[in-house]
Amino acid sequence: MDHTHHHHQSMPPPTSGGDGAGGGHDEGHGGHMGMAMTFYLGYTNVEVLFSGLIINSPGEMVGACIGVFLMAILYEGLKIGRETLLRRSQVNIRYNSMPLPGADGTVLMETHKTVGQRMLSPGHFLQTLLHIIQVVVSYFLMLIFMTYNGYLCIAVAAGAGTGYFLFSWKKAVVVDITEHCH
Incomplete structure (x- = not known):
């Protein structure tokens, strides 16, 4: 098949920003033509x-890094907070249960609340909102990291590490089933 009659426009290479800071983005980055695909400072x-x-x-940039750092700490706090709330609600369900003898001699635990009552409980709505x-927040952090800006990437990693340090000592579960972006 002959393609010589087609006219192709070549994309201009991305510029470094012109200020010597290695911006990595073209002036027309709204269309993502000059979006950096490698890490840069x-x-x-941006x-x-x-x-x-x-x-x-x-x-x-300093303000953005502080905001991103705090957002990453919030993310780690949310993970541990949700886990703590879930653990508390499971303990409450056990205390609200009563033993009943089963047909084959086993003991069954019957809760006072039906599935519908638990599903429509304020605790479940709170868990859903959180x-x-x-x-x-996890997707925002992922998209921020995907800017490939070294300063913002460091802020995400430092905030996640700080949040883990501050909140994970309360964590009882080794495997995290609520993890979304790591």
């Missing part, structure tokens, strides 16, 4: 999560 034209949220100065928040 820069603070100009788009974070939303099209209007663009970092263009060292001060803005789960939604945790998923959104």
Whole structure:
């Protein structure tokens, strides 16, 4: 098949930002033509999560890193907080249970609440809301890391490590079933 009659436009290579900071993004990065696909250290034209949220100065980058650091700590706190709430609700279910003799001589535990009552309980609604928040925060952190900006990536990792340090000592379970993005 002959393709000589097709006209192809070549994409221009991404620029370094022009300020010597190694920005890694082209001026037209809204269309992601110049989006960096390797890690870089820069603070100009760094788009974070939303099209209007663009970092263009060292001060803005410091502020963004602090915000990302706190968001990663929040994520780790949410994971442990949800686990603690779940453990508490399971203990309450056990205390609200009563033993009943089974037909074959075994002892069955019957809870006073039906599945529908537990499903519509305030505790389950709270767990659901916290789960939604945790998923959104985890995806935000993943997308921030995917900017490939070294400063933001370090903020995500440092915040996650700090959050783990602050909250994980309470953790009783080794395998984390609520993990979304690691």
